[in-house]
Amino acid sequence: MQKITAAITAVGGYVPEDKLTNADFERMVDTNDEWIKTRTGIEERHILKGEGKATSDLVVPAVQDLCKKRGIDPDEIECLVVATITPDMFFPNTANVACDKLGIKHAWGFDIMAACSGFLYALTTAASLIESGRYKKVAVVGADKMSSIVDYTDRTTCILFGDGAGAVLLEPNTEGYGVLDSILKSDGSGGKYLHMKGGGSLNPPSADTVAQKMHYLFQDGQPVFKFAVTGMADVSYELIQRNNLTADDVAWLVPHQANKRIIDATARRMGLSDEKVLLNIQRYGNTTAATIPLCLWDYQGRFKRGDNIVLAAFGGGFTWGATWIKWAI
Ligand code: UT7
DSSP: OOOOEEEEEEEEEEOOSOEEEHHHHHHHSSOOHHHHHHHHOOOEEEOOOSTTOOTHHHHHHHHHHHHHHHTOOGGGOSEEEEEOSSOSSSSSOHHHHHHHHHTOOSOEEEEEOOGGGHHHHHHHHHHHHHHTTSOSOEEEEEEEEGGGTOOTTOHHHHTTBOEEEEEEEEEEESSSOEEEEEEEEEOGGGGGGEEOOSSSSSSOOOHHHHHTTTTSOEEOHHHHHHHHHHHHHHHHHHHHHHTTOOGGGEEEEEEOOSOHHHHHHHHHHHTOOGGGBOOOHHHHOBOGGGHHHHHHHHHGGGOOTTOEEEEEEEETTTEEEEEEEEOOO
16 A cells, blocks of 8 residues: 655635734833844734634634635535644634634544644644545644733743744645654753743632733743754754755755744754745744744745755744655645
């Protein structure tokens, strides 16, 4: 029997219309455009505004875009996997909520929480559903409404994050295209540097958790930066080494967009020239689980069938990883 791989057959995406620019932040906190651009590479981020709007409202247009591109009805999707750390609610899961809003009646779905590596964890999990031979159409979405957990009085974190969603459709392939290898890692001892303390079973919501700002994202930037630089670079290098790929064989690096300096370090370790490194951090900021699929969405016009693409991420947990895909479209 021929080996089945999970090919990406369409990419969709969505960012909300409203934006927060660096100039907006200059009016909100003690910061400036120069600091933000040189330290992070970010110029603006999109923000989901409006009463009753949640992460599923980012997932829905991204999946609709995906289905339009592939020419299918959303109800043809058999399983929807959503990577997010900002679910609409603790339960039901965001995938279930989104399926209902999309009119998907015949699918099952679930959420995966692995912060900025969420999309790679979800893609690898979803690929195995296809590889098993049991499923023919699995949609994977990375989506986060980061504005719902950002403290807009904290200049060290608020300038970093934005909202958005990116989606890919996985279908079986027997010609060697699609998700070919992944190395995924985690280290819970890094949790103290990047987390949200309140709202879970450890610190259930109370007047006290609100007063202590425990429902906002916390990040100790420097140690995260240090671990991210080595973690993302090492795992990407390990991935290409174990698949006998050279820098020349890699057409594109699609990195998690948290900080341009972390991305540059990864590209250097892999021996890649700048033209092969895809960036959109300047327009969206860090959209957590959405950065990688939004980058695929923005740059899909440049990809050719057969291109070797390395996806790489590092995030809260710590979680990190790299995935090798051979472009199928
Ligand atoms: O996506 C999930 C994983 N997350 C990451 O990968 C993020 C990793 N960390 C980073 O990208 C960087 O650490 C940051 C971009 C968050 C911060 O950059 P940094 O170069 O590490 O800055 P820093 O935290 O060392 O701060 C340097 C200075 C400090 O002032 P002093 O103590 O030197 O006087 C900060 O108070 O910059 C100050 N600062 C700011 N100044 C203007 C911090 N935030 C700001 C700001 N505007 N927004």
